[in-house]
Amino acid sequence: MYIDDNLDLAADGTVACRHCAAVTGTASDPLGAALVRECAPQEAGPSVRAEASNFADRDVLLRQVFCPGCLVLLQAEIVPADEPSWRTRSLAVTTAREGQ
Amino acid sequence: MPVIPVDGAEEFANLPVSAAHTRHVAGASIRLHDVSPELVDGIDPLTYEVIRHRLTSITEEMGEALKRMSGSVVVTDCNDFDAAIMDEVGDVVQVGLYNTELAASLDMAVSWTLRERAARPGIGPGDMFLCNDPWVGGGLHQNDVSLFAPLFVDGELFCWTGAVAHQVDLGGVSPGSWSVAATDVFWESIPLPPVKIVEAGEIRDDIEDVYLRRSRVPKLVALDLRAKIGANNVAHERLRALCQKYGADTVKAVMRRAMNDAESRLRAKLTELPDGTWTSVAHQDSARSGDRGIYKIVLTLTKRGDRLTFDFTGTDPQVDGLINCTYAGLRGGIMPVFLTTVCGDIPWAPGGLWRCIDIVSEPGTINNCTFPAGIGKASVASAWATTNVATECISGMLDAHPEHRRRMMSVCCGTWDFALLAGVDQRGAGFVTMICDSMAGGLGARSDADGVDTGGLACIPMGRVADVEMNEFAFPMLYLWRREEADSGGPGRYRGGVGASSCFIPYDSPLGGVHLVVSAPGKALPLAAGLSGGLPAGTQHDVLLRGTAVRAALAGGRLPGSLDDIGGTRELVPSHHETDLGPDDVYFTHWQGGGGYGDPLRRDPAAVAADVAARKVTARAAADVYGVSLGAGGAADLAETELNRAALRRRRAGLDDTETAGG
Numbered sequence: 232m233y234i235d236d237n238l239d240l241a242a243d244g245t246v247a248c249r250h251c252a253a254v255t256g257t258a259s260d261p262l263g264a265a266l267v268r269e270c271a272p273q274e275a276g277p278s279v280r281a282e283a284s285n286f287a288d289r290d291v292l293l294r295q296v297f298c299p300g301c302l303v304l305l306q307a308e309i310v311p312a313d314e315p316s317w318r319t320r321s322l323a324v325t326t327a328r329e330g331q
Numbered sequence: 332m333p334v335i336p337v338d339g340a341e342e343f344a345n346l347p348v349s350a351a352h353t354r355h356v357a358g359a360s361i362r363l364h365d366v367s368p369e370l371v372d373g374i375d376p377l378t379y380e381v382i383r384h385r386l387t388s389i390t391e392e393m394g395e396a397l398k399r400m401s402g403s404v405v406v407t408d409c410n411d412f413d414a415a416i417m418d419e420v421g422d423v424v425q426v427g428l429y430n431t432e433l434a435a436s437l438d439m440a441v442s443w444t445l446r447e448r449a450a451r452p453g454i455g456p457g458d459m460f461l462c463n464d465p466w467v468g469g470g471l472h473q474n475d476v477s478l479f480a481p482l483f484v485d486g487e488l489f490c491w492t493g494a495v496a497h498q499v500d501l502g503g504v505s506p507g508s509w510s511v512a513a514t515d516v517f518w519e520s521i522p523l524p525p526v527k528i529v530e531a532g533e534i535r536d537d538i539e540d541v542y543l544r545r546s547r548v549p550k551l552v553a554l555d556l557r558a559k560i561g562a563n564n565v566a567h568e569r570l571r572a573l574c575q576k577y578g579a580d581t582v583k584a585v586m587r588r589a590m591n592d593a594e595s596r597l598r599a600k601l602t603e604l605p606d607g608t609w610t611s612v613a614h615q616d617s618a619r620s621g622d623r624g625i626y627k628i629v630l631t632l633t634k635r636g637d638r639l640t641f642d643f644t645g646t647d648p649q650v651d652g653l654i655n656c657t658y659a660g661l662r663g664g665i666m667p668v669f670l671t672t673v674c675g676d677i678p679w680a681p682g683g684l685w686r687c688i689d690i691v692s693e694p695g696t697i698n699n700c701t702f703p704a705g706i707g708k709a710s711v712a713s714a715w716a717t718t719n720v721a722t723e724c725i726s727g728m729l730d731a732h733p734e735h736r737r738r739m740m741s742v743c744c745g746t747w748d749f750a751l752l753a754g755v756d757q758r759g760a761g762f763v764t765m766i767c768d769s770m771a772g773g774l775g776a777r778s779d780a781d782g783v784d785t786g787g788l789a790c791i792p793m794g795r796v797a798d799v800e801m802n803e804f805a806f807p808m809l810y811l812w813r814r815e816e817a818d819s820g821g822p823g824r825y826r827g828g829v830g831a832s833s834c835f836i837p838y839d840s841p842l843g844g845v846h847l848v849v850s851a852p853g854k855a856l857p858l859a860a861g862l863s864g865g866l867p868a869g870t871q872h873d874v875l876l877r878g879t880a881v882r883a884a885l886a887g888g889r890l891p892g893s894l895d896d897i898g899g900t901r902e903l904v905p906s907h908h909e910t911d912l913g914p915d916d917v918y919f920t921h922w923q924g925g926g927g928y929g930d931p932l933r934r935d936p937a938a939v940a941a942d943v944a945a946r947k948v949t950a951r952a953a954a955d956v957y958g959v960s961l962g963a964g965g966a967a968d969l970a971e972t973e974l975n976r977a978a979l980r981r982r983r984a985g986l987d988d989t990e991t992a993g994g
Binding site for chain 2: 232233234235236237266268270272274275276277278279280281283285286287288289291295297301302303304305306307308309310311314317318319320321322323
């Protein structure tokens with residue numbers, strides 16, 4: 232089953248990269264086994280115009296999540312550094328498949 | 332000074348109630364028209380479609396009437412308004428295509444009016460009620476003034492029509508009612524709960540005086556009031572004709588059927604989508620001038636069978652500032668993106684759509700605040716951020732379906748780039764206006780296409796940007812440029828639409844300069860997120876240049892084309908700021924594009940090369956973000972690009988520090 236541009240959900244409840252078939256997680260946590268890297272927001276490119284410290288007291292970072300196999304970028308966010316990632320998904324329909 | 336709690340303020344808050352409850356309460360004082368379910372079910376398909384489309388066209392006519400009578404550029408040229416037709420208890424049968432955010436809670440205001448005003452002072456033919464209290468409904472912040480009107484047919488209240496438009500100033504500490512230093516609502520325009528401003532077809536002078544006295548531009552606001560009266564009158568004339576031709580019962584049956592149809596078709600679509608939950612977050616930096624906080628709205632969207640639950644648990648508490656929104660703002664944040672992404676092939680009858688949606692939200696949070704929280708910026712702050720997070724979750728849900736994923740879209744222009752000018756215009760009259768250039772925001776990328784460059788805003792399907800010449804004619808300003816900005820669209824396999832910038836000077840005011848109010852977050856972090864590996868759009872970027880020689884350059888026949896050309900002393904403008912622009916000062920404002928979709932390293936190199944040629948993407952971003960090497964003629968060098976991408980793929984994941992070959 233298609234999840235997004237990069238991920239497929241298999242009948243056994245595993246989520247895998249559509250490009251290299253590496254497992255990235257499960258239906259309830261599709262990116263649980265993916266590679267995470269945090270770095271400066273400016274690494275997102277020249278569109279991040281000014282340092283966050285000019286405007287806010289909290290540090291801001293670019294958090295990127297990659298396929299552990301082919302390193303395709305699965306998710307990217309620029310967020311306060313002291314916050315966990317709120318961006319999650321859980322596909323109930325495949326959770327049921329996991330129990331099969 | 333601390334925000335002083337207001338005793339009894341909990342009674343100010345209004346929440347949606349069932350049609351049956353509204354009917355029960357109001358029915359004691361007023362005769363409400365109704366039809367039987369059998370009549371609704373029995374309406375023939377041809378009659379249904381003819382009348383339903385007529386209702387749609389009436390909302391468009393309301394918009395045309397409003398634009399033709401208004402004198403505000405915000406309305407006439409930028410379409411910052413909307414109109415709707417509601418049934419006898421306020422359920423929305425048809426919403427106009429203009430700013431759907433504004434009209435998303437008209438139903439709440441009408442229902443409140445029926446429950447609270449039907450007995451005293453009463454609701455009769457020719458009456459119209461004015462409201463700018465977002466705790467009641469009808470708009471998202473005090474500038475969104477709604478005017479809704481009951482239509483009586485044969486002695487019964489048959490339906491309501493409503494028009495909402497952004498008024499450029501309704502008082503408060505700062506011009507434009509945009510008090511950037513506000514800690515609570517008492518710094519702002521004081522909200523007016525629904526009040527009968529038109530009675531039996533005549534404007535009540537006493538009420539109008541109370542309304543207008545607060546404004547710095549009362550004549551303009553008075554004209555807009557008449558424009559909204561005109562819009563309602565046009566709608567009533569058309570609806571009466573419709574009832575005369577087909578019978579009131581038939582028209583009402585179509586109204587019911589349209590809402591039922593919207594509900595059933597939405598349920599069918601939801602059933603096709605996989606069950607699951609999608610959680611995301613939307614941030615805002617700064618709650619008022621001087622504040623350096625970052626605030627979040629968290630949404631968990633759960634789809635089970637044919638229902639959706641929008642659960643905002645985890646959202647930050649309301650804050651002492653102007654960025655909060657009420658429950659009406661929260662609804663206004665959800666419905667616009669819901670209409671455009673999920674309901675493109677479903678009647679825009681929110682009265683039926685809401686039946687499929689549950690909302691979980693804690694009062695006292697930034698997108699469900701309690702009185703007297705500051706809400707002066709609600710529409711483009713927490714309501715907008717609600718749209719952003721709803722866009723992510725809804726699009727994530729759609730992305731999991733092979734067909735419906737084609738309707739998803741990454742987050743559009745992450746926020747409204749608010750710049751307001753006030754002072755004395757070139758004709759010697761006082762003026763206040765919001766510059767609506769950021770109506771040309773970048774749309775989010777889709778799963779199969781780039782976002783539309785300067786394509787608009789998710790919440791305003793028919794939003795427009797005023798011509799440069801119109802702004803220069805209407806206000807004492809002169810543009811140095813307004814143009815698309817490279818790299819402002821979020822990188823991705825499909826790129827987010829680019830945003831743009833404007834650069835202008837005060838010009839021809841007898842005072843020499845103008846007053847400037849800035850309220851534009853997204854500077855500490857971008858607010859238009861990408862999806863499925865797409866990167867966010869660029870950050871908001873505003874710069875004040877003081878003491879420039881721009882007038883000498885213009886006198887010499889040279890038009891500066893960049894900030895470096897302009898010279899002077901640069902000031903990075905914070906998210907909330909209020910200042911004066913002197914005759915030698917220049918203001919540069921650069922708003923956001925749309926988020927990207929998919930990994931940028933999977934973008935067709937030829938598309939990147941075309942973007943560089945079209946100045947949508949810089950050569951630097953082509954190399955550093957897309958890994959594309961461009962040959963001497965500007966075409967992508969595919970062999971070198973492949974090498975670049977292989978190296979960049981490892982480097983961005985932190986696996987080694989090897990520089991890309993083309994970097």
